[in-house]
Amino acid sequence: YFLSHHEDLKAIDAFSKAMRLDNMLLEDCYFHRAWAYTNLEQYNKALADCNALLKMDPESEWPLHLRAWVYGRQKDYKRQLEDCTTLIRLDPKSPHAYRERASVYDSLKQYQLATNDRRIARQLTDSKSSH
Incomplete structure (x- = not known):
């Protein structure tokens, strides 16, 4: 909801809370929070979330795409x-x-x-x- 309404700070907060509550949602939360960080141009935080995802699954394509995009912005x-x-x-x-x-x-x-x-x-x- 928050990402679709461009409320990135609220989205980051919601994903951070969900990550503490439910490990089943962890990967989705990391990815969506990383996306929200990129919208706010907080690229180092986005990279940290992408890297966390890639530690869980080094061959996961979505965090690789997003991380490549962030590296390009930097x-x-x-x-x-x-x-x-x-x-x-x-x-x-x-x-x-x-x-x-x-x-x-x-x-x-x-x-x-x-x-x-x-x-x-x-x-x-x-x-x-x-x-």
Whole structure:
């Protein structure tokens, strides 16, 4: 509710309380609280929540996507690139992961690598739409 109404501080408080009460909700709360922190540009807190999630499940794609995005906002392109490459390793048929990594390569002025990833993303998108 709070996230959909852009009440990020209330959302953070609600998710923090839920995390103390119910371990079953822990992963969802960490993720949604991290998302709320990004909306408030509290990137270090968002990273802490993403890292906590990745300790629970190192191959969880959503916290990797979010953490890569946060690294990009912080202009930490080396770590963003590492997360994008991990996402591609986890799901090599994800056009989104290739497009995301291409934008990192652009930021690093590695234009040929960016072009290669965009080409792969197009091929993957085309093959999905032809099925």
